[in-house]
Amino acid sequence: MKKIHVTTKVNGDEVEFLCPPEETLLDALRDRLGFSGAKEGCGTGDCGACSVTLNGRLVCSCLVLGAEAEGAEISTVEGLAHGGELHPLQQSFIDNAALQCGICTPGILVAAKALLERNPDPSDSEIRYWLAGNLCRCTGYDKIIKAVKIAAAEMRGETA
The missing domain is CATH 1.10.150.120 ([2Fe-2S]-binding domain)
Structure with missing residues (x-):
């Protein structure tokens, strides 16, 4: 199976990963990049548990393909706290x-x-x-x- 190379920024840090074309951004964040804050509640975009921002726009990451993150800026819940201080x-x-x-x-x-x-x-x-x-x-x-x-x-x- 061919995988897609993705370079993106997550919480301000540039990251790269390989993902199958059908993999969701939620799965890429959790399984490939270790950002486990976003959760899969429904898998259909109805519950909001997987919400992240993608280029400043609030999205359900279960409805976005991982490959769509190419060149994008993503913010997750892990990016809220800075320097050990909670947001x-x-x-x-x-x-x-x-x-x-x-x-x-x-x-x-x-x-x-x-x-x-x-x-x-x-x-x-x-x-x-x-x-x-x-x-x-x-x-x-x-x-x-x-x-x-x-x-x-x-x-x-x-x-x-």
């Missing part, structure tokens, strides 16, 4: 009990970060709309919305 979203999720089992959390964090990069002061309804593609069966969404609001305020330099 404000990660810390807010911990502080506000906005996570449970952890299957959906990485995708929600990536989606929330993508939202805050576009809109640093979202309303509750904007957060709900932006995170509508991320399903969680363990916790209520109210804690997630609160955690995003608090992190947004912190990132704007305000106290929540």
Whole structure:
């Protein structure tokens, strides 16, 4: 079976891998590159557990082929923390009990970060709309919305 050579950036670092033409970006990230944060919840793009950004666009990595990452910039949940410090979203999720089992959390964090990069002061309804593609069966969404609001305020330099 012929494999495709892919050179891409993941969380700012250039990486290379070989993948079969039919392999998803999710499988390439997890199995070839060791980025296990994104999870396969459904494999059909309905749950958001595999969310990453591809060239700044929020995508379900289970619906993107690994070969499509050629020359792209990908951000995963592993890229949120820097220098041993958690991203404000990660810390807010911990502080506000906005996570449970952890299957959906990485995708929600990536989606929330993508939202805050576009809109640093979202309303509750904007957060709900932006995170509508991320399903969680363990916790209520109210804690997630609160955690995003608090992190947004912190990132704007305000106290929540």
